[in-house]
Amino acid sequence: MTGDVKQAERQFEEVARAAPVDEIDEASAKAHYSLAILSSAQGQRQASIDHLLAAVKYQPNYPEAQLALADSLRRSGRAGASLAAYKEALRLNPRDSPARLGYAVALSQLGRYREARDWLTEAASTAPDRPELKHALARVLATAPDDRVRDGRRALALVEELRAGQKTTDLGETMAMSLAELGDYEEAVSVQRSVLAASLKARVPQAVQRMTENLRLYERRQPCRTPWRPDEVSLVPGVPQ
Secondary structure: OOOOHHHHHHHHHHHHHOOOOOOOOHHHHHHHHHHHHHHHHOOOHHHHHHHHHHHHHHOOOOHHHHHHHHHHHHHOOOHHHHHHHHHHHHHHOOOOHHHHHHHHHHHHHOOOHHHHHHHHHHHHHHOOOOHHHHHHHHHHHHHOOOOOOOOHHHHHHHHHHHHOOOOOHHHHHHHHHHHHHOOOHHHHHHHHHHHHHHHHHHOOHHHHHHHHHHHHHHHOOOOOOOOOOOOOOOOOOOOOO
């Protein structure tokens, strides 16, 4: 918390080294979880996953570690393996909205778009106070490659409803996706340029690259067919997008 990351890392490693071999140990679990967050922030993805596996071994009922494990597996390209970890996080905390969202994103990345749509439809209806679920549903409806899943009008209606309460670049992206799906490419380009300018100002290089690629699609009068990039959505505090 004082900014001395290296010293913190050394202290966490000392706790982890003193861990019992085959016993439940909360201190060890928390040390490994903290080391996982530090490793992920430094781009050491496999090390982060290894620490998270250790965290849930030492404390199986650790919902934050289960969610972080699921998130890390999905973002490293192992969406299939992440599903079980998301389900376990939800078993431990049935109201865990990030786990519900992550499960849907993983389904989408596996090409299981109808399941993602149905999962999000149910999640959004049972947790109407969590706008991120409704937003994710809109994105699937706007961009899913499966023609049986897409519904541009419904996606746009959801986005417009959400924008009455908040205006974010992510929501702007989804609005542009919805407009492109409906064939309104001029408006999609206008909205996408606006969110791209905001991301350039905020200096978010990964978002800028993604938004620029989608802008080029709309300029060529082509819709977006990628709800989320593999590494786009981070659901764990302290882990960069």
